[in-house]
Amino acid sequence: MAQNPHIAPFAFDLDASDLAAEKRKARELRASQWWKRRCAKGQCHWCGQNVPAKELTMDHIVPISRGGKSAKNNVVAACKTCNTKKKQLLPMEWAHYLQSLGRIAEGGGHESTS
């Protein structure tokens, strides 16, 4: 066999290693003081409910699977309910969910007549 192990076969595999790298970074971030302080606030970023720090989970605003990074500006503390919902819903449905919570209150909607 003359297989060269150094040839990366498909982009898919590169993707997978990117994913693994981001997951590793997420784990490191989760162990950081920054994250602990974040959780110490005890509030879900999405629904704004008070949640015990130990029940907060790290949620990627842009999921890793969609090219999101494990960076401070892309992770938030979320309650399990929101985290699970976010995983299950399509981005559009998720936006609706946030709207229903009243979390997206800024203008920019289509009905801006006063």
Ligand SMILES: [Zn+2]
């Ligand atoms: Zn929540």
